[in-house]
Amino acid sequence: MPTRLTHLFVRTLREDPVDAEVASHRLLVRAGYIRRQAPGIFAWLPLGLRVRRRIEAIIREEMAAAGAQEVHFPALLPREPYETTGRWEEYGDGIFRLKDRKEADYLLAPTHEEVFTLLVKDLYSSYKDLPLTIYQIQDKYRDEARPRAGLLRGREFSMKDAYSFDYTDAGLDVSYMSQRDAYERIFRRLGLDYAIVKADAGAMGGSRSEEFLHPTAVGEDTFVRSAGGYAANVEAFTTLAPEPLPVDGLAPATVHDTPDTPTIASLVQVANDAHPRPDARPWVAGDTLKNIVLALTHLDGRRELVIVGIPGDRGVDMKRAEVAFAPASVEAATEADFARHPGLVKGYIGPWSAAGAVLGESSSTGIRYVVDPRIGSGTEWITGANEEGRHVFGLVAGRDFVADGTVEVAEVLEGDPAPDGSGPVELARGMEIGHVFQLGRKYAEALGLKVLDENGKLVTVTMGSYGIGVTRIMAVIAESNNDERGLIWPRNVSPFDVHVVAAGRDDSVYAIAEDVVAQLEAAGNDVLFDDRPKVSPGVKFGDAELLGVPLVVVVGRDAAEGRVELWDRRSGEKTAVAIQELPARLAAL
RNA sequence: CGGGGCGUAGCUCAGCUUGGUAGAGCGCUCGGUUUGGGACCGAGAGGCCGCAGGUUCGAAUCCUGUCGCCCCGACCA
Structure with a gap:
């Protein structure tokens, strides 16, 4: 069944919402994909959910291909595990905390290392059970000091977080690379440009950490890269130290x-x-x-x-x-x-x-x-x-x-030499869209996750954690796929395959449009049908551009002669196509 | 947390300086005319003017306090 605009729960806004600055936020609200509920917290409308689900589907496919299994944890969790690892305190004001009727402490999870670790501890106790990689797609909560830019930095956001469990360092390397490879496939499928940069391992205490940054002016991270392939977050950049020079013969101070x-x-x-x-x-x-x-x-x-x-x-x-x-x-x-x-x-x-x-x-x-x-x-x-x-x-x-x-505290400047000798670096802004991280044994140690190895010896499990911001990715895609008229979704995340606009003055146009829609549906397309009878063509075209389905079919003045227009939203190009050839034309794109 | 700005109709805003019982455009409803780029005519619905206190015969407007929101920075697996 096509989705009819006469029934779809959406209202497009003619003017930009005053509280939205960046393009993705502005357009997602204007086009009726999301609505603000509270700072950094959004309600999802049907159009928004469709895009989100398509991104999730791609992630799920690649997780499955990487051998990761999906699970699901609650967002509401008790204090104890976070207390044990010290993060109840470390997070400070950064998490939402609440009490139940018995005054017991709970939190809305900002991330789930602890409970994943504990679940594996509950169920597994042998090296034969490993390696294991499990993941979930879950809403996370962080009480950001300043949420901003709509979905780009919210207080509630959807994230795919995966965790790997191995009993050897070599095993962790394999699990890590498997997720890292999956991330590359995911971002390629999403059409998202990315740079993999060395990240600061920081307080997480792990050894190897890399961020996937999408280069964009709205990015919050500054990173450097050299033509020779070096890339790092500025926080992780290391300065090339000069060789010691002889002091003999130098003039006195x-x-x-x-x-x-x-x-x-x-x-x-x-x-x-x-x-x-x-x-x-x-x-x-x-x-x-x-x-x-x-x-x-x-x-x-x-x-x-x-x-x-x-x-x-x-x-x-x-x-x-x-x-x-x-x-x-x-x-x-x-x-x-x-x-x-x-x-x-x-x-x-x-x-x-x-x-x-x-x-x-x-x-x-x-x-x-x-x-x-x-x-x-x-x-x-x-x-x-x-x-x-x-x-x-x-x-x-x-x-x-x-x-x-x-100490590495000096600012990094354009042209500084990369530490690996691969040449001068350039500076760029990026938005973190993924993060792969070798946690090592920090959480397993704190929570007592050990297994028996081949020799019957108890060994502490070593872990990795791997995150992708689902809702952030959606915003980033919107951010880099729009023009002054509205959104332009890549085909594989578009809420619909094709948007059919009935643009005519008499009933026959609608009858023909119904037929076109039926044919496209029969050919396997997910169709959005603008069947609003009293809305002028100008409004329909404007909404089509705003909503951003990349392919639009206009059933209008030549419909009686058996022709419609195929409109490429991205290029703006419109071509006349005979109705009977339309499904084949779409299939060929 | 520091700096700046703003709270008036669903959305975008005017009115506040100089106090007198609430406005526009868009959106929405009804009737009619329109129909390839956000059309028009007529009639409507819709507001505790963020909240509390004060001044005043009278407060959206003046005063005090408070709450909230947005932007920049700090912060941020």
Whole structure:
């Protein structure tokens, strides 16, 4: 049976909803696919559900092909498992918590590692049962601080999450690659461009982690890639450290007056004017060593100052800093912090002074000092002399100062060399649409999932987790498949195969359209039929463009002569087709 | 959590400065005329002007408080 627009539960909006900014959000609401219920929470209308189900179907097929079995857990879960793994606390305000009538704690699951692990523990106890990969397609709940952009970052969202269970590391690698391969097939089938980037393993404690990023201006992640094939999230980017240089023969450091140079730009200016380099090459920002005071707040609430030294031509990337110092949180040091450390001369901080080391755990201040990998042994720098209006020139790392360690907090710039030697990187924005992750034994350890191996020895299971954002994918597809008139779905996720518009003034057009619809249905097409009798053609065309079914058949002025128009929504091209040839023409597309 | 903006009809908005009993367009209903690019005429339905308190003879409008929403940032397997 065709779906008739006279009966379909939908109302298209002529104007853009005021609260929608990005194209996908705007169009999905305007075209009647979703309606907002609360911030980041949406109701699904028939059209929206159809698209969602088609995406799910593709995922299910590829999961089955990868040997994963579907299960289903509740979204509402008790506190205990999350308490055991520590995530009840770790998630903080990030999850929805609730109490039952007995005051027992529950949560709406943000992800399901714990209960998957426990279920396998319940049922399996032998290596013979492994490997196992199970998955579900479930709504997840996260109390995002700021939901935004409609389906792209909601507080309720649908995700396919799979979990693999192995008893050897080699087995985990196989399971991981199997899911990773499945993801590539899924995204290819969905027509979604993607980059696989190294991700920060972070607090999840796993070893190998890769994100699938869809390059898009609305993406929230910045990633880098090189022509030679390197790709990484900026948070996971590692700097290519220079080989140590010999320090022998380098000129001794000299201190110069550099009045009024609190910024790198002013310092470079004064250095070139008053203290030009002997070989006349101009000083540049990259010749300076900038020392930035950060304040860490550790999990136990302890506040610690740490100073990071980075080349003066780049800033601190706070996201990279968060990763570098995790699980502590990071912020810029405040005036109060400086007040507690009179040894720090704001604007003129440096590791060295005539009286000895100033920065570092064993220095006069005792403040931990970590530097960018570019500050390698034998490199020379202009940096603060710890006196108002004075800098030290030709300060050599490894000779004149030693840091407590290196740190990856400097911002990554276009053209930086990829760590694998595959050339300079470019920066791009991306939206995370999938994430594959080797969890290792963290959850199995915490929850006691062990099996007996071939030798009758109890071994802890090693796990992987693999997520795909179903509703986010739908938004991403909408985001990259639209024009000023509306959505344009790829054929394999379109809510219908073909949209038939009856555009005529008399009854015969409708009778012919009914016949066309019946033929298309008989040929196996899922048909949306605009049979609204009193609606003008202009409105019908406009709605057809808004709704975004990629193929439209217009039954109109030439219908009496046995011809209809086949309208390619994407190209806008319309071609006359004889009605009896129509099913074959569609089948051939 | 910091910054900015906004709450008036289903949607998009005007009215608020200068207080006087609620408006437009679109959508919806009925009748009629239209019918290949969002047509027209006529008649309608629809609002606790976010909520609470205050000022006033009288508050959508002024004052105080509060709740909510959107955007930017922080945050975010």
